Amino acid sequence: QVQLVESGGGLVQPGGSLRLSCAVSGLALDDYTIAWFRQAPGKEREAISCLSGSDGSTYYPDSVKGRFTVSRNNAKNTVNLQMNSLKPEDSAVYYCAGGLDSYLYYTDHAPCIDEYDYWGQGTQVTVAS
Numbered sequence: 001q002v003q004l005v006e007s008g009g010g011l012v013q014p015g016g017s018l019r020l021s022c023a024v025s026g027l028a029l030d031d032y033t034i035a036w037f038r039q040a041p042g043k044e045r046e047a048i049s050c051l052s053g054s055d056g057s058t059y060y061p062d063s064v065k066g067r068f069t070v071s072r073n074n075a076k077n078t079v080n081l082q083m084n085s086l087k088p089e090d091s092a093v094y095y096c097a098g099g100l101d102s103y104l105y106y107t108d109h110a111p112c113i114d115e116y117d118y119w120g121q122g123t124q125v126t127v128a129s
Helices: none
Strands: 003-007 010-012 018-025 032-039 046-052 068-073 078-083 092-100 123-127
Touching (some): 003 092, 018 032, 018 092, 018 123, 032 068, 032 078, 046 078, 078 092
Parallel strands (some): 010 123
Antiparallel strands (some): 003 018, 018 078, 032 046, 032 092, 068 078, 092 123
C-alpha cells in the first residue's frame, strides 16, 4: 500500500524557516516525480516544487525560487522541503504528491507531471508574528 505522510508544519515568524518532510512508502522513489503543493483558503492549489526521481531535476515557481529547496533522503525514503525566508503569504496547507516520472506526462514545468496518483494528508504552515 502506498502512503505519503507529511510532517514538519507549524507556526513560524516571518523570515523564519521550516523543514517539511514527506515520508514515502510502497513505491520506488527512482520511478516517481514527487511534488509539493500548497493551498491557502480561497486560493487555487499551487505546485511549489517538483523533484524527478529518475534524474533529480527540479522545478520551483518564481514565488518560492531561491527560498525553498527540495531534497531526497534515500536512507529514510523521504522527500524534504526546506523553506527559508518565510512570508505570511506562504501560509497554507502543504501536500506532497507522487506520480510516475515520465516525460510523457511532463507539464510545461518539467519534471512536474499533469496527474498525481498518490497524495498525503497535508500539513499546516502558518507564517505570522
